Amino acid sequence: MRRGAWVALSGESARVARKRALPVAVVAVALLVVGWWLLKRPSSKQAFINATVVVVRAPIAGTLSFPPGIEVGNLARTAMPIARIAGDLSNPRVSELRVLEQRLKVQSGDLAQRERSLALRIADRQRQQDRYRDESRRQQALQARYTGAQIAQARAELARLDAMSTLSEADMRRANALFEKGYLSRAGYERSIANARMSGAQVHAQRAQINQSEAAHAAARAGLQLDGPRALSEPEQRNRQLALELVDLRQQLQDTKMLGASTNDELTRVAAEFERQRMATLAADRPSVVWSLDAQSGEALTAGAPIMQLIDCNDVWVDAFFDESDVRDLEVGAPVKVSLSHDSRHWSGVIETIRSGSGRVTVGQYVAAPPPEIARRQLPVKVVTVRVRVDWKRELQPSQYCLAGRSVDVSI
Numbered sequence: 001m002r003r004g005a006w007v008a009l010s011g012e013s014a015r016v017a018r019k020r021a022l023p024v025a026v027v028a029v030a031l032l033v034v035g036w037w038l039l040k041r042p043s044s045k046q047a048f049i050n051a052t053v054v055v056v057r058a059p060i061a062g063t064l065s066f067p068p069g070i071e072v073g074n075l076a077r078t079a080m081p082i083a084r085i086a087g088d089l090s091n092p093r094v095s096e097l098r099v100l101e102q103r104l105k106v107q108s109g110d111l112a113q114r115e116r117s118l119a120l121r122i123a124d125r126q127r128q129q130d131r132y133r134d135e136s137r138r139q140q141a142l143q144a145r146y147t148g149a150q151i152a153q154a155r156a157e158l159a160r161l162d163a164m165s166t167l168s169e170a171d172m173r174r175a176n177a178l179f180e181k182g183y184l185s186r187a188g189y190e191r192s193i194a195n196a197r198m199s200g201a202q203v204h205a206q207r208a209q210i211n212q213s214e215a216a217h218a219a220a221r222a223g224l225q226l227d228g229p230r231a232l233s234e235p236e237q238r239n240r241q242l243a244l245e246l247v248d249l250r251q252q253l254q255d256t257k258m259l260g261a262s263t264n265d266e267l268t269r270v271a272a273e274f275e276r277q278r279m280a281t282l283a284a285d286r287p288s289v290v291w292s293l294d295a296q297s298g299e300a301l302t303a304g305a306p307i308m309q310l311i312d313c314n315d316v317w318v319d320a321f322f323d324e325s326d327v328r329d330l331e332v333g334a335p336v337k338v339s340l341s342h343d344s345r346h347w348s349g350v351i352e353t354i355r356s357g358s359g360r361v362t363v364g365q366y367v368a369a370p371p372p373e374i375a376r377r378q379l380p381v382k383v384v385t386v387r388v389r390v391d392w393k394r395e396l397q398p399s400q401y402c403l404a405g406r407s408v409d410v411s412i
Helices: 002-040 092-181 186-221 234-278 324-329 398-403
Strands: 046-057 062-065 081-086 279-283 288-293 306-323 335-340 346-358 383-390 408-411
Touching: 046 398, 046 408, 081 306, 092 186, 092 234, 234 279, 288 398, 306 324, 306 398, 306 408, 324 346, 324 383, 335 383
Parallel strands: none
Antiparallel strands: 046 306, 062 081, 081 279, 288 306, 306 383, 335 346, 335 408, 346 383
16 A cells, blocks of 8 residues: 555656656757857858048148147048148259249240230231321322323313314315316325324224223222332232231231230149149048058158048948858848947948958959958968948947947857
8 A cells, every 4th residue: 555655656756857847858958949040140250340541642742740639549520631741842843833933924924025016016007007098098089080080181182083083074075076176186185085084093092092091090999000010009009018917917916815825824823833832731531530640740751652541430341251151141231230349339230242262362452351360270261251331320439440440240
């Protein structure tokens, strides 16, 4: 009886123990599954915060000076002066520009003097042309009146000669009748014939003279001259010579003005460049933080020498290195979690680019260099570089260099 009771009690205890152990086993299995999932989830082997670094270089040769407040770690606001370079003494371009400026000033003065001289010559030639043009018009009018009077005189003479010719023809007819009747000698008859023919010839000559006078009259009205060594009158010829000379002078004046304008433009450009080469003020083109000063105040710099480096806090990202075996779990656009090492802060981000071959191949483009742990074999050689664009939520502080260079952990 007692043995049966003990066996029943032992079975009941085993059932109770099994019931109590079952939840523990379930929790243990769940913990194992979660741990396995966490271990399987890809996480970065190494990651750090990166940012765009702007290298500021000297635009001219000269002596460097920094405005107050330009120190490593300080904030440089947009349009804020960050450096000045004085190039009066150490910039050879300043001397060249000064000589060129003086030469252009002399050339500009000479061109201005030539322009004034040409304007005076044009005004003088214009006055002469006006005078000769007036003389030519008066000469044409007088010549037309003169030839008109000649025509009138010639026509009157033609009328007289016509009358004489008519009389001579009548005398010839009478002489012919008298000669046939024997009352006139042959000599008298022939004399009357000769007089009639001479009168007719004079009429023809006078008509030709009238035609000549009419041609001279037409030429005079046109400003031409027919009875001299030249086809044009002296005033008209001089007027036309002055017209050609004025065309040439006006063209010279136009060319001089254009050359003067180009010289003045060049002088303005040289003067502006002279001011730029004499003193250059550099200003920040974006809100940034002074990362490093590569030159000292008072140092003589050559053109293109580095002055400082600025970090653009508006362009900060994360470069993370993953084992190459995790590539199948990485995808551009996938969300990730970025946690600051040794800090409780964390942010969300997305994968922007994935690049393989880090540390094994060299490509002629800008990529993030693998961490030195790879060279020391503390990280796998086969890694991929992932660039993560992070939503920083305005938590980047310029006083902390916008966290550039800080280590982070990136997990999918």
